[in-house]
Amino acid sequence: MAWATVRRPEPSPLGRRWSHCLHCDETRPVTTKAVTSGVLGRITIPFAVDSTQEEALFVLKKLEIIEDDVKADELCTRREYARWLVKTNTQLERYRKHRIVPSVVLSGSTIAAFDDVSVDDPDFATIQSLAEAGIIPSKLSDREFASTSNVSEDQGVCFLPDRFLSRQDLISWKAKIEYEVMPGIDKEISRKNIGFLDVRDINSEALVELFVDLRAGEQSILRRVFGQAKRFQPDKPSTKAQAAVSLTSGRMEEYIQSELSKLEAENLSRLMEMEEIKSDLLDRGEIQRIWESKMEAERSRGLEVESDYLASVRDLEQEKIVQENARAELLRQKAALDCQKQLLSSLKEEVDEMSERLAREKFEHVNEQCDLSGTIHDLQVKHEAVLDTKSMLEAEIEALRKLRSWVEDEARRSQARAKVLEEVERRWKWEDQ
Numbered sequence: 142m143a144w145a146t147v148r149r150p151e152p153s154p155l156g157r158r159w160s161h162c163l164h165c166d167e168t169r170p171v172t173t174k175a176v177t178s179g180v181l182g183r184i185t186i187p188f189a190v191d192s193t194q195e196e197a198l199f200v201l202k203k204l205e206i207i208e209d210d211v212k213a214d215e216l217c218t219r220r221e222y223a224r225w226l227v228k229t230n231t232q233l234e235r236y237r238k239h240r241i242v243p244s245v246v247l248s249g250s251t252i253a254a255f256d257d258v259s260v261d262d263p264d265f266a267t268i269q270s271l272a273e274a275g276i277i278p279s280k281l282s283d284r285e286f287a288s289t290s291n292v293s294e295d296q297g298v299c300f301l302p303d304r305f306l307s308r309q310d311l312i313s314w315k316a317k318i319e320y321e322v323m324p325g326i327d328k329e330i331s332r333k334n335i336g337f338l339d340v341r342d343i344n345s346e347a348l349v350e351l352f353v354d355l356r357a358g359e360q361s362i363l364r365r366v367f368g369q370a371k372r373f374q375p376d377k378p379s380t381k382a383q384a385a386v387s388l389t390s391g392r393m394e395e396y397i398q399s400e401l402s403k404l405e406a407e408n409l410s411r412l413m414e415m416e417e418i419k420s421d422l423l424d425r426g427e428i429q430r431i432w433e434s435k436m437e438a439e440r441s442r443g444l445e446v447e448s449d450y451l452a453s454v455r456d457l458e459q460e461k462i463v464q465e466n467a468r469a470e471l472l473r474q475k476a477a478l479d480c481q482k483q484l485l486s487s488l489k490e491e492v493d494e495m496s497e498r499l500a501r502e503k504f505e506h507v508n509e510q511c512d513l514s515g516t517i518h519d520l521q522v523k524h525e526a527v528l529d530t531k532s533m534l535e536a537e538i539e540a541l542r543k544l545r546s547w548v549e550d551e552a553r554r555s556q557a558r559a560k561v562l563e564e565v566e567r568r569w570k571w572e573d574q
Contacts, residue, residue: 188214193365194382197389200397201225203404206232206388213382220264220302222311222384223277227267229388230318233396239318243270254279256297268300276317277310278346309347309375311387312363316350319362319391337373344375362390 190213201207206228227241234240243266254272258265272279280298335352337343343351351373354361363373366386389397419428 188380190214190380190382194380194386197385198382200389200401201229201385204232204397204400207381207385211381213380213385215381216378217306217311217381217384218303219300219306219310220268221381222306222314222379223271223302224264224267225384225388226276226314226318227270229393233393233400235392235396239392241270241274241276241318243267246270246273252280254281254298255300256280257299258302262302264302268302271314276314305378306384307376308367308373308379309344309351311366311379311384312354313347313350315362315387315390316354320350320353320357337371339372339374342375343373347375357391360391362387365390 195213198207198211198213202209202211207225227243230239230241231243247266247270250269250273253259254269258268262268268277271277272281275282277300279300335343335348335355351363354363358364366379366383367373423429
């Protein structure tokens, strides 16, 4: 929803100012410095849409001038209003001197009216035709346009198509097409007689058109759109509903009523033709024959559908049997899986028990290994002692063996000496005989 700004007093020492951006539909709070008590601030309120605006928007949508997705409380851009203004004029304007024909106006154009609206822009033809016709100031206008706010040294002459449409442009563009401005009307006369408190804020280029429009009294475009007001607020953005009221004001009101009457007449004529055709068909019995043929076709189709239905029922029954068998098989498999699950559970319990037993046995084995290591160490000590004893015994045995050998040698020598002594004794005895 779009928002407007209204001033109200703020007693706080630090005031807050709400600024509405014309480039985007957004109202932003801005904190001011050292605001004394009683200084005016700003608050925001939503735009209200009355029945006149809703009716105007509905009529233009019905005539396919405004798109169906347009909402009444949205702010209108300059490109949208230019597009709708040209479409309204070309479709509804009866007098050729007030009609804008883009194909004729643009014929032979060699210069773009604005630097920010290229040929590739979807609304180029509409905006260019308004500039060519002199409805909106552009590079094609006189030199006085150089003093307007649309001229920038950096960007050139710009139309700013996506900026929100101001109240001044809303009335000024429409008034230039609607009225024939008398050459005797002066800008200063217009400024003095226009009757607005903020007349100094109005651009001098729009003063004459506003003055001529206000002279129309109850048929004034400005009064129909904004009602009776003493402040015009020319730079304030306009809503799409206000743009619709502007487009349906002036001569367009009569033309729109004529167009709507024409559409209603065409609809009524179409309905009457349909009734006549219906009566003629009834009189000739064509409807009855067509109805009977359709009923026969429907009966045949009904029999086919019934046959297909019965076949489908049989197929479904067979499928049901197959599904039940499959379900029974699944139940059996589930029971088998449950049994296997229980078996696996019992096996798991046994494995757990075995694991615990093995753990205990492992612990005991470790203890036994520790005891065995001690026993082995003792046995190794004893073995070493036995080896030492064995070595000593072997040494003693070797000594005994050597002793025995010596003894045996001594014995043999003793026997040899004994034999020698016996021989000597025998010889002595022999000699003695």
